[in-house]
Amino acid sequence: MSDPNDPQQRTAVDPHKNQPGHPGDPAYEEPILDGRYDDAVEEEPIPTPEGPTEVIETDYEIGQDNLNHEFKLEFDIHKPVFTISALAILVVTFASLIFQQQLDPFFAGMRDWLTSNLAWFFILSGNIFVLLCIGLIISPLGSVRLGGPEATPDFTLTGWFAMLFAAGMGIGLMFYGVSEPMSHFNSSLAGPVVENGVRTDWAPLAGAAGDEIGARRLGMAATIYHWGLHPWAIYAVVALALALFSFNKGLPLTMRSVFYPILGERIWGWPGHIIDILAVFATIFGLATSLGFGAQQATAGLDFLFGIPANNTSMVLLIVAISAVATFSVIAGVDKGVKRLSEINMVLAFLLLLFVIFVGPTMAIVTGFFANLKAYAQEIIPLSNPFGRDDDNFRHGWTAFYWAWWISWSPFVGMFIARVSRGRTVRQFLTAVLLVPAIISVLWMTTFGGTAITMTLNGFTGITDAALELKLFQMLSQLPLTQITSFIGIVLVVVFFITSSDSGSLVIDTIAAGGKVNSPVPQRVFWCTVEGLVAIALLLAGGLGALQAMAVSTGFPFTIVLLGACWAIVKGLMGERREVGDSDEQGHNATA
Numbered sequence: 001m002s003d004p005n006d007p008q009q010r011t012a013v014d015p016h017k018n019q020p021g022h023p024g025d026p027a028y029e030e031p032i033l034d035g036r037y038d039d040a041v042e043e044e045p046i047p048t049p050e051g052p053t054e055v056i057e058t059d060y061e062i063g064q065d066n067l068n069h070e071f072k073l074e075f076d077i078h079k080p081v082f083t084i085s086a087l088a089i090l091v092v093t094f095a096s097l098i099f100q101q102q103l104d105p106f107f108a109g110m111r112d113w114l115t116s117n118l119a120w121f122f123i124l125s126g127n128i129f130v131l132l133c134i135g136l137i138i139s140p141l142g143s144v145r146l147g148g149p150e151a152t153p154d155f156t157l158t159g160w161f162a163m164l165f166a167a168g169m170g171i172g173l174m175f176y177g178v179s180e181p182m183s184h185f186n187s188s189l190a191g192p193v194v195e196n197g198v199r200t201d202w203a204p205l206a207g208a209a210g211d212e213i214g215a216r217r218l219g220m221a222a223t224i225y226h227w228g229l230h231p232w233a234i235y236a237v238v239a240l241a242l243a244l245f246s247f248n249k250g251l252p253l254t255m256r257s258v259f260y261p262i263l264g265e266r267i268w269g270w271p272g273h274i275i276d277i278l279a280v281f282a283t284i285f286g287l288a289t290s291l292g293f294g295a296q297q298a299t300a301g302l303d304f305l306f307g308i309p310a311n312n313t314s315m316v317l318l319i320v321a322i323s324a325v326a327t328f329s330v331i332a333g334v335d336k337g338v339k340r341l342s343e344i345n346m347v348l349a350f351l352l353l354l355f356v357i358f359v360g361p362t363m364a365i366v367t368g369f370f371a372n373l374k375a376y377a378q379e380i381i382p383l384s385n386p387f388g389r390d391d392d393n394f395r396h397g398w399t400a401f402y403w404a405w406w407i408s409w410s411p412f413v414g415m416f417i418a419r420v421s422r423g424r425t426v427r428q429f430l431t432a433v434l435l436v437p438a439i440i441s442v443l444w445m446t447t448f449g450g451t452a453i454t455m456t457l458n459g460f461t462g463i464t465d466a467a468l469e470l471k472l473f474q475m476l477s478q479l480p481l482t483q484i485t486s487f488i489g490i491v492l493v494v495v496f497f498i499t500s501s502d503s504g505s506l507v508i509d510t511i512a513a514g515g516k517v518n519s520p521v522p523q524r525v526f527w528c529t530v531e532g533l534v535a536i537a538l539l540l541a542g543g544l545g546a547l548q549a550m551a552v553s554t555g556f557p558f559t560i561v562l563l564g565a566c567w568a569i570v571k572g573l574m575g576e577r578r579e580v581g582d583s584d585e586q587g588h589n590a591t592a
Contacts, residue, residue: 046246046253046517047422051150053248054575056260060268062252062515075523078514080273085280085512089530096537096546107542111401111549116392118556119400123386125559126403129233130384132566133430136240141573142427146240147247153423160420161436171294171496173227173444174489179471180226180398181449182456182463184219187394202393205382216453220368221375223449225383226398227441228376229434231406234562236433238414239421241565243429244572247422252515255279255411255561261571262564275561276511279411282558283511284527284534285550286408287504291535292547293469294497295319300469301490305483310469316536322494323532326501330524345495348488353447359479360451368450369443376442401548404555407562412507426573451475501531 049055068076077083096103136142145151153160184204191209193201201207204222208214241258251257256272263271295315303310357365389395421429452463452475462474476485505528512527513519538546 046250047147049148049151049248049250051148053148054572054578056245056249056251058251058260058265058268060265063513065268066514066516074520076513076516076519077523078276078512080270081276081280081514082512084273085277085284086526086530089281089284089534092550093530093533093537096541100541103546104542107538107546107549111545111552112396114404114549114552114556115396115400119392119395120386122400122403122407122555122559123384123395125407125563126230126234127384127386128563128566129237130229132569133233133236133434136569136573137427137430141570141577142425142430144244144248144426144573144576146243146424146426146429147422151247151423155420160424161432164417164420164433164436171290171297171493171500173441174472174493174496175293175297175469176223176227177444177448177472178452178463178475179468181219181223181445182452182471183468184222185215185449185453185456186219186464188218188222189215199390199392201391202397203391204394204398205379205389205391207391212457216450216457217371217375218379219453220372220446220449221379222383222394222398223445224372224376224442225380226402227445228438229380230384230403232434232438234403234406234410235413235417236430237562237565237569238410239417239433240426240429241569241572242415243418243421244569244576246418248576249572253415253418253517254511254515255565257515258565258568261568278554278558278561279511280508282408282554283411283504283508284531285554286405286410287412287500287531288534288538289405289547289551290409290500291319291497291531292539294493295535295539297469297472298490298493298497300467301473301486301493304470304473305486305490312540315539318494319532319536319539322497323501323528326498326505327525327528329498329502330505330528331521345492345499349492352485352488352492353444355481355485356447356451356479360447361454364454365447365450369446372446372450373442401552404552404559405548407555407559408551410558410562411511412504415507415510416503448472448475501528504528504531 063076065078065080066076067079068074183202187201187203188207189210189212190201190203191207192199192203204218208218238255242253242255245251245257245260246253249257249260251260254276255278256267256275259267259272259275266272267275295318296310298318299308299310299314302308302314308314383399417433421433424432452471455475455478456463460478462477463471466474472489473486476482476489479485505524508527508531509519509524510517513523535547538550542549
């Protein structure tokens with residue numbers, strides 16, 4: 001029986017394990033992270049499993065259904081997935097640009113219908129994802145190691161934690177860090193409003209009419225509910241499914257691979273094509289929603305600081321400029337510049353966080369962090385109850401949209417998390433993915449949202465009166481160094497925008513290339529351009545309403561895909577446990 005703790009045996013299994021500084025050696029880590037490889041680094045895009053795993057034997061070869069060409073413009077695309085996805089997205093984009101006035105009420109109506117009729121489905125599905133993750137953590141299946149029982153992590157623990165947080169919610173935290181806690185606080189403080197027997201207010205649960213402490217507590221609990229365990233459980237399900245069926249089962253890194261236990265060889269046909277097409281749709285419109293939020297906040301900040309009008313022209317020009325930068329990073333190859341930008345962004349975000357903690361109401365933030373965690377623990381069950389509630393506006397307008405948005409982002413974030421998590425056990429993986437980013441999100445929301453609420457209780461009305469995209473800048477205006485901190489806020493949004501666009505084009509292209517990680521650069525340029533076009537088209541056609549509508553409409557069918565993935569994960573992990581058990585038994589018999 002091989003010993004995974006024996007360095008000689010590990011080296012025999014994987015010759016890269018003895019590289020200096022591994023994990024932590026940039027020559028090894030960068031290719032895994034980028035999905036693009038220098039000639040000097042000969043690393044397989046999807047490493048073979050190490051140790052006994054339930055490898056799925058199939059005659060399918062990655063790229064066998066692809067159309068490739070190398071004359072003048074190189075491309076290598078999966079014919080059904082790329083063609084249908086690209087054509088449908090381009091049709092929606094240009095229709096939105098041509099029929100802007102007509103589509104505005106259509107998008108608003110679609111969003112309202114979907115969220116009002118399907119809120120229970122989104123909330124119930126989110127609960128299932130959380131319960132699955134917790135169940136796997138405490139069950140024997142949590143001991144399964146991604147990549148095989150002899151696999152070792154590709155990244156250091158510190159680097160892995162940093163990437164888990166960086167993967168998910170950069171633009172969202174900037175946009176909603178102040179605006180959401182303030183919105184829930186104000187609506188809770190106002191209490192329920194009933195007209196013709198129906199509540200018309202936006203307060204979560206029963207609100208806290210006239211109770212400032214209660215409204216603060218409920219507002220922060222509702223905010224953390226939207227940024228805590230549930231969204232990260234959604235990401236974790238997708239990431240675990242992709243990692244398990246690629247690193248342990250030897251299948252391509254696409255969503256269709258997850259459904260092999262359910263569909264068998266049919267995943268290579270139209271059932272699999274449809275799954276991957278839905279993944280492309282969900283990712284492109286989820287990214288477009290985030291890019292639209294980022295453009296609105298960045299232009300609002302430029303108006304706040306420099307008086308540049310925050311109108312459609314400004315937003316379009318900003319999206320074009322940032323998409324051009326992201327496209328340049330795609331063409332440049334291994335994008336060390338963008339990675340450095342991302343690292344700088346994380347440092348700036350941390351410095352801005354520390355600045356607000358120490359310059360703002362420090363004790364209120366510190367005590368509020370623990371109080372908010374307690375409130376979240378007390379209110380998570382009522383907030384996640386999908387039935388028998390009357391806070392329709394909150395459930396429909398906030399929770400249902402959020403869950404659809406997170407689900408539409410999940411192929412993008414999930415694939416990134418899967419790439420960097422090989423070598424971790426399922427228990428380590430799920431614990432870290434659920435807790436590390438969630439705790440940082442709680443700290444961020446407590447710091448920015450809690451500071452804004454404190455300022456409001458002290459008599460400052462500017463935050464309450466400001467539009468959503470301006471609330472952050474209004475809060476910073478009451479602290480020292482306003483010009484500097486507000487400019488840092490704009491820089492954070494812009495760089496999150498760039499890195500999301502660049503990384504998103506990689507994920508979409510991997511899916512649309514049939515699981516090929518090293519697909520030609522022009523394809524990524526195409527998807528990077530399309531992301532910007534979609535964001536522009538939806539902003540012009542209906543603003544935030546159109547962005548939210550498309551996120552919800554693509555998130556709904558992909559929720560069904562993820563529910564199927566839950567069952568496939570359990571079945572796949574049970575196969576891994578059997579394989580390791582059989583191997584141990586054979587080794588014991590051979591020794592005897």
